[in-house]
Amino acid sequence: MTTLEVHDLTRTFGDRRAVDAVSFQAPGGMLTGFVGSNGAGKTTTMRMMMGVLSITSGEVRFGGAPVTRADRRTFGYMPEERGLYPKQPAIDQLVYLARLRGIPAAAARTEAMEHLDRLGLAERAKDHVEKLSLGNQQRVQITAALMGRPRALILDEPFSGLDPAAVDGMVDLLREHTARGVPVLFSSHQLDLVERLCERLVILRTGEVVADGTPAELQEAGTVRHRLVLDSDAGWVRGVPGVHAVDVDGPTALVELADDATTQRLLATALERGQVRELSPVRPSLAQIYREVTA
Structure with missing residues (x-):
């Protein structure tokens, strides 16, 4: 199983250190929760991991080696700002995004419909995104991240706006990915959900890791x-x-x-x-x- 690692990752904006020497691991085959208050540095860290934001210092590693652009193309990423086009049909966007990752159009359409069906949205696949509720837009965005059997998943607030049934469907999908050894890192403010799901937990405060370990390890130290x-x-x-x-x-x-x-x-x-x-x-x-x- 391949591990996703962060070593002394730092990002400064002028004189302010938004992320300060952050180090942790997201092991393959596990759900790793990434939590902290607003402004703690979670989104900035995830953006650096994906190459969306430049790194001031430190390193991201995948499978023991520095992460490459080619590696990142195989990662599923769900950003904080949703990147859907409101006036296009959901299924067309999913196919387009999958093709950018090298998936043939027919295979992309089949896979997208399977995911949408699992998340209870197959009947709305041809609707323009702007006609969908925020929760249903979230389902479409999640589907985009899961396309193409990603080798790692980095998800920023994937459960936000989802009803309990959709959360359960999403969890089932993520478990299928961890079952094949994929590292899954996700942020959330829903601590009860994180506690129920995660095999590992990383807690940030003002840009620094203040707790890191399995739930049992953190409870022993509490x-x-x-x-x-x-x-x-x-x-x-x-x-x-x-x-x-x-x-x-x-x-x-x-x-x-x-x-x-x-x-x-x-x-x-x-x-x-x-x-x-x-x-x-x-x-x-x-x-x-x-x-x-x-x-």
Whole structure:
């Protein structure tokens, strides 16, 4: 499986560093999520990876070698700014874009219709793009990126504007590409969707990578919290040294503990006061990890 790699990628605009020595990998056969707030540098990074924007310094590698123009011609790319012509039929544009990548017209039309059918848009294939809803325009743009069995996929907000059924259809298509070893890098602001889909995650903050790894690795590195459930009110936990009470709701408390000694002290105190129904670690969600590393 071929890996898509970014090494110390940097882009400056005058005195401002929009992307600052960014390094990460998008392994073949995996969905890699690329997240960060607006202005974090996601789109700029993707544009440099595709050669749309020049690189100030650093390198993009594909299969262990510097990426070439020929490599990029085999990548499927979905830009932030959608590049469809509003007054042309959707199917004609897809065929045209596929032919630019060397796909014969007949094969391109067949493949485009198959993708549109999978995404529930086959009956609208001959409609002008301007007559389609924003969600349906998104389906057409996605289809353009998936044409021709791409060797890598770089998708900027591919799920934006899609309804749940379209998201599921899109995910199925992407899984088919990862099943044949294709690296898929996509950005999204939908953290619940990223958490559900991704085998790897890269988080940017102000142009720098602040977290990179599998969901399990990031959760292990995140702040460990514990849920304490008693048979009486748990408000007293706020006064225990080394305990930070994140939330207290009647007999249930969500706490952060300074160390193992604090855990034992909390448990002993709770047992002195009554029955302890639960004291267990709480796995941080992706949203919690995101808030921690981007704060």
